[in-house]
Amino acid sequence: MDDKDLVGRVIESNDHKAFAQLVERYQKMVVTTCRGFVQSYADAEDLAQDVFIELFESLPGFRNESKLSTWIYRIAVNKSLNFVRRRKREVLLNNLYFWNKDSNSLALGQAVSPEGEQAMLDAERSKQLKLAINKLAENQRVALILSRYQELSYKEIAEVMGVSVSSVESLLFRAKENLRKMLLKGKNI
Amino acid sequence: MNCKLAQQNMLNYLDGTIDKSIINAFEEHVGSCSSCRDELQLLKPIYKQVEGDLGEYAPNPYFAAKVLAKLTEKREKPTTIFTQKSYILAVSLAAAAVAVGLFVGIQFVSSGSSLAQPEIATILANDYSNFSDSNPYNFEVEEVDTSLNK
Numbered sequence: 001m002d003d004k005d006l007v008g009r010v011i012e013s014n015d016h017k018a019f020a021q022l023v024e025r026y027q028k029m030v031v032t033t034c035r036g037f038v039q040s041y042a043d044a045e046d047l048a049q050d051v052f053i054e055l056f057e058s059l060p061g062f063r064n065e066s067k068l069s070t071w072i073y074r075i076a077v078n079k080s081l082n083f084v085r086r087r088k089r090e091v092l093l094n095n096l097y098f099w100n101k102d103s104n105s106l107a108l109g110q111a112v113s114p115e116g117e118q119a120m121l122d123a124e125r126s127k128q129l130k131l132a133i134n135k136l137a138e139n140q141r142v143a144l145i146l147s148r149y150q151e152l153s154y155k156e157i158a159e160v161m162g163v164s165v166s167s168v169e170s171l172l173f174r175a176k177e178n179l180r181k182m183l184l185k186g187k188n189i
Numbered sequence: 190m191n192c193k194l195a196q197q198n199m200l201n202y203l204d205g206t207i208d209k210s211i212i213n214a215f216e217e218h219v220g221s222c223s224s225c226r227d228e229l230q231l232l233k234p235i236y237k238q239v240e241g242d243l244g245e246y247a248p249n250p251y252f253a254a255k256v257l258a259k260l261t262e263k264r265e266k267p268t269t270i271f272t273q274k275s276y277i278l279a280v281s282l283a284a285a286a287v288a289v290g291l292f293v294g295i296q297f298v299s300s301g302s303s304l305a306q307p308e309i310a311t312i313l314a315n316d317y318s319n320f321s322d323s324n325p326y327n328f329e330v331e332e333v334d335t336s337l338n339k
Contacts, residue, residue, distance in 0.1 A: 148204060
């Protein structure tokens with residue numbers, strides 16, 4: 001059954017089974033898009049649940065003028081941006097209270113296996129990348145995440161963001177230039 | 190290719206979106222320029238971590254069930270008469286109505302009426318009782334013989 005039929009069943013007869021099929025079909029796309037904005041898959045899955053609930057509620061307004069995936073991407077991007085804004089405010093407030101507390105340091109002499117060491121290195125790199133991406137201007141960040149985490153074409157990104165293809169090119173150029181500078185900041189080359 | 194152009198294309202090279210017409214020039218430049226080579230080596234493991242992050246994902250088989258449960262829970266909630274938000278709104282509106290009532294009342298008593306304070310009190314007292322001799326403002330003043338002072 002294609003998207004159009006499933007959407008029709010959800011709207012006309014509130015068919016939860018049809019909606020569950022849509023969720024399964026787009027689950028990976030939504031979770032990995034959200035993962036581009038947040039630090040963990042746990043947060044990304046929580047966010048993705050909210051994305052699908054909003055999708056269910058907004059389906060009666062879907063007119064089949066754009067692809068369903070474009071509609072879902074838009075919801076996922078908006079939800080993710082709101083989540084990051086809220087999280088930033090919370091971190092700011094926490095930092096005001098616990099500004100001198102360092103929770104990331106390992107205890108001295110703690111043994112780490114080679115696999116554990118690699119996993120820690122990957123986690124550190126992932127965190128570094130995510131911090132840099134989150135410092136980009138919102139529109140640059142969205143364009144970069146849709147390009148890098150979803151491998152969408154310029155045209156598809158333009159449809160999701162509601163801008164022209166040339167704007168997407170310009171946003172991605174600036175996003176990568178700013179990201180490169182941020183990742184190299186503090187490194188002596 | 191100069192360093193500036195090579196730097197502008199570094200992330201494109203790493204994610205495979207570099208223009209094919211300049212890929213050879215880019216690789217030649219990086220091969221001969223130690224500064225750009227070092228920069229590329231530093232960026233590669235961090236920028237490539239996106240693939241690592243995406244590779245980690247294992248779809249949760251219970252995800253759709255969780256979404257449906259959350260949806261059902263959300264649809265059942267609004268059946269209560271007062272949600273927290275509407276309760277706060279109702280209390281706020283009631284408080285505002287009381288405040289407005291007090292304000293209007295005070296305005297009316299202090300300056301809104303053309304009658305002076307004693308007159309209002311008299312009217313109120315008369316309304317309370319029809320006995321004219323009980324009216325506190327309706328007493329006769331004794332005439333004072335001022336001839337003794339002369």
